[in-house]
Amino acid sequence: MFCPKCGNQLPDDAAFCGACGQQLAASAPVQKPKVQVKKSWIAISAAVLVVALVVVLCVTLIGGNSAKGVLEKYLDGMTGFDGAKIWENASVRVHGCDTKEECVAEMEEMKTQMNSYGDMLGGMKTNYTITAETPVSLSSLSSSLVDDIEQERAATVTEAVAFTVEVSVSIGNSSALNQTQTMEMLVVKVGDKWLVADEDY
DSSP states (O other): OBOTTTOOBOOTTOSBOTTTOOBOOTTSOOOOOOOOOOHHHHHHHHHHHHHHHHHHHHHHHTGGGSHHHHHHHHHHHHHTTOHHHHHHHBOHHHHOOSSHHHHHHHHHHHHHHHHHHHHHHTOEEEEEEEEEEEEOOGGGSOHHHHHHHHHHHTSOEEEEEEEEEEEEEEETTOGGGOEEEEEEEEEEEETTEEEEEEEOO
């Protein structure tokens, strides 16, 4: 047992502490309190980490393959001149390229041209805002559009969503050169993947 006053270790039958003289109750030996690792904090931290990972996976796997998520990736590709993103998230009907490499090369060329114009005009910045999202009945779509997409992806179109997108271009320091354009974008689900199917359809 241990002395309740100074914590000195004592024989179980001691009546007094040899170190500090504290009288000990013979019937109730005092045990030195054990310092315990707070396992509950470790468990809580692990649970928070697991929840965070699940959220990230859900956003990546589910949100990224939603109609809006695919449209955002496509628009990021357009505003960032990323041909690979455009190729992966849009149909041939939209980008007009036969291969991913062609799409990447075209966007690199466009990026060079736009940077050159931007340098001459004092800088150029493009932003987009998705302002509306509306489910679309498949029966209202043109059969040629649906046929083209189904042939390209070898799968069936099962859903469609229309989006209104506002694209703004800021040129230099003068607001007189700034431009805003509103576009209608159609995104369809073909097989298990959403795809930007048409612009201003």
